[in-house]
Amino acid sequence: MLELRHVDTYYGNIQALYDISLEIKTGEIITLIGANGAGKSTTLMSISGIIVPRRGKILFKGQDILGMAPNTIVQLGISQVPEGRHIFPALSVAENLDMGAFLRRDKKGIEEDRAYIYELFPILKQRRNQPGGNLSGGEQQMLAISRALMARPQLLLLDEPSMGLAPLVTRQIFEIIKKINKEQHTTIFLVEQNANLALQVADRGYVLENGRITMQDKAELLLANTDIQRAYLGI
Amino acid sequence: MEYFLELVFSGLTRGSIYALIALGYTMVYGIIGLINFAHGEIYMIGAFTALIIATVLNMYGLPLPAVLILAAIAAIVWSAAYGFTVERVAYRPLRGAPRLSPLISAIGMSIFLQNYVMLAQTPNFLPFPTLIPEPAFLEPIASMVGTTDLTILLVTTVVMVLLTLLIKFTRTGKAMRATSQDRTMAFLVGVNVDTVISITFVIGSSLAAIGGVLIASHIGQINFYIGFIAGIKAFTAAVLGGIGSIPGAVLGSFVLGLTESFATGYVSSAYEDVFAFSLLVLILIFRPAGLLGKASIEKV
Numbered sequence: 001m002l003e004l005r006h007v008d009t010y011y012g013n014i015q016a017l018y019d020i021s022l023e024i025k026t027g028e029i030i031t032l033i034g035a036n037g038a039g040k041s042t043t044l045m046s047i048s049g050i051i052v053p054r055r056g057k058i059l060f061k062g063q064d065i066l067g068m069a070p071n072t073i074v075q076l077g078i079s080q081v082p083e084g085r086h087i088f089p090a091l092s093v094a095e096n097l098d099m100g101a102f103l104r105r106d107k108k109g110i111e112e113d114r115a116y117i118y119e120l121f122p123i124l125k126q127r128r129n130q131p132g133g134n135l136s137g138g139e140q141q142m143l144a145i146s147r148a149l150m151a152r153p154q155l156l157l158l159d160e161p162s163m164g165l166a167p168l169v170t171r172q173i174f175e176i177i178k179k180i181n182k183e184q185h186t187t188i189f190l191v192e193q194n195a196n197l198a199l200q201v202a203d204r205g206y207v208l209e210n211g212r213i214t215m216q217d218k219a220e221l222l223l224a225n226t227d228i229q230r231a232y233l234g235i
Numbered sequence: 236m237e238y239f240l241e242l243v244f245s246g247l248t249r250g251s252i253y254a255l256i257a258l259g260y261t262m263v264y265g266i267i268g269l270i271n272f273a274h275g276e277i278y279m280i281g282a283f284t285a286l287i288i289a290t291v292l293n294m295y296g297l298p299l300p301a302v303l304i305l306a307a308i309a310a311i312v313w314s315a316a317y318g319f320t321v322e323r324v325a326y327r328p329l330r331g332a333p334r335l336s337p338l339i340s341a342i343g344m345s346i347f348l349q350n351y352v353m354l355a356q357t358p359n360f361l362p363f364p365t366l367i368p369e370p371a372f373l374e375p376i377a378s379m380v381g382t383t384d385l386t387i388l389l390v391t392t393v394v395m396v397l398l399t400l401l402i403k404f405t406r407t408g409k410a411m412r413a414t415s416q417d418r419t420m421a422f423l424v425g426v427n428v429d430t431v432i433s434i435t436f437v438i439g440s441s442l443a444a445i446g447g448v449l450i451a452s453h454i455g456q457i458n459f460y461i462g463f464i465a466g467i468k469a470f471t472a473a474v475l476g477g478i479g480s481i482p483g484a485v486l487g488s489f490v491l492g493l494t495e496s497f498a499t500g501y502v503s504s505a506y507e508d509v510f511a512f513s514l515l516v517l518i519l520i521f522r523p524a525g526l527l528g529k530a531s532i533e534k535v
């Protein structure tokens with residue numbers, strides 16, 4: 001579904017990604033793990049077209065999307081839940097969801113998806129008229145994921161959904177991620193520092209160090225790998 | 236009492252005009268964090284467009300209300316085209332540049348437009364035809380409030396209501412609010428941010444043009460410099476209310492208009508600006524973000 005080939009991304013003259021190549025197949029949950037500053041968010045922003053890589057190709061269903069406008073990329077079927085959630089603070093919960101469906105015109109489908117989301121997260125339904133900025137961290141993460149789902153994406157990019165959440169809430173969010181992958185057949189690219197959890201839900205994983213991919217394997221093999229255990233799992 | 240009411244009405248009239256201009260400053264600031272110094276000139280161009288169109292239409296002997304409406308429409312279209320173009324040529328290429336660059340570009344644009352109109356038209360004051368009729372049935376209250384004042388108040392109210400509906404309920408309005416609250420996220424949900432920015436300039440410029448037509452008709456003369464004076468006052472009103480906040484700009488404008496009106500009426504017109512700017516300084520000391528502004532902004 002998505003393939004990055006030899007992608008180099010820069011911030012001004014500073015290179016953040018070096019020769020990134022990776023592949024995500026339809027229906028998979030793929031995770032990208034790495035330490036602070038490794039370039040995980042930069043990878044997602046490169047895919048979404050917020051930062052345009054200097055070299056390489058980004059193929060989505062065979063089409064090179066590198067250099068396309070962010071709204072075109074959303075229209076094609078890629079949505080991102082960015083790091084730090086980025087809830088529109090003064091828009092109500094319902095309006096935040098509306099914004100997720102910004103490029104859609106099928107009223108009926110939108111309402112179906114809204115109903116599905118309110119079923120998934122009843123708390124959002126209760127709070128639908130409150131400003132998004134008033135929600136707790138966990139609720140904001142639920143809203144951020146829901147907002148992305150309102151676009152009915154084929155590929156969902158998630159940037160550290162566990163950040164700042166209590167273990168219980170994190171578990172709940174990860175359960176939902178699996179559920180979305182199963183029920184909606186949404187392909188998922190999950191960026192995490194919490195490698196343990198991420199590798200438990202993922203099919204395959206990539207390890208990013210200082211802007212370079214240094215390892216890739218099936219998730220259970222990465223979990224069993226002693227280098228990974230030492231570096232990322234704290235074992 | 237009658238004098239007091241007269242001052243209230245005159246304050247509200249001034250406030251309305253300031254509000255029509257201040258909204259453009261505050262909306263643009265809210266979306267791209269730029270003080271658009273050329274905004275006053277957009278208002279001035281609106282007044283000039285109306286003058287030219289009204290003069291031509293008057294020669295054909297059209298009825299006054301028709302002339303007013305057609306002149307206003309022409310002013311709106313022309314000012315909107317200028318606002319749109321200014322953003323395209325002077326600000327968009329500088330997106331992502333340090334904050335000071337677009338600010339300097341804006342000042343340059345303001346000076347350029349003033350001089351352009353001065354050279355293309357005239358440096359002198361031009362008489363502006365009376366476009367708002369004074370019907371006889373309003374004679375009894377004419378000393379307190381004239382038809383022009385009433386028209387200005389009415390038009391402003393209608394415009395504010397329409398703007399509020401647009402921003403609150405339409406898809407475009409939601410996109411504008413989303414963009415001003417979190418631009419990166421607006422991109423990520425698929426908003427075409429460039430289009431939203433253009434729409435913001437077009438709306439702000441249209442409102443300024445309406446203000447330009449109304450005030451020119453009220454005062455009866457215009458020149459290339461009116462945009463600078465009105466611009467500074469409206470900008471003050473926007474800061475007073477909390478720059479970036481739409482209700483703030485309206486509130487700030489009325490507070491400023493009433494302050495000036497009372498200062499002129501009870502003290503002396505020489506002190507009008509002293510009171511206006513003292514008020515600004517006081518409010519900024521005690522509420523640095525303005526009356527309705529968010530305390531966190533640190534953009535200027």
Ligand SMILES: Nc1ncnc2c1ncn2[C@@H]1O[C@H](COP(=O)(O)OP(=O)(O)OP(=O)(O)O)[C@@H](O)[C@H]1O
Binds near residue numbers: 016034035039042
């Ligand atoms: N806007 C920016 N301008 C300049 N450099 C940046 C910018 N954003 C990120 N960087 C740099 O790019 C590198 C990768 O950053 P990135 O945010 O992608 O890391 P990350 O893996 O997401 O880290 P974290 O786990 O802390 O979120 C870092 O060295 C960072 O300093």
Ligand SMILES: [Mg+2]
Binds near residue numbers: 083159
């Ligand atoms: Mg990151």
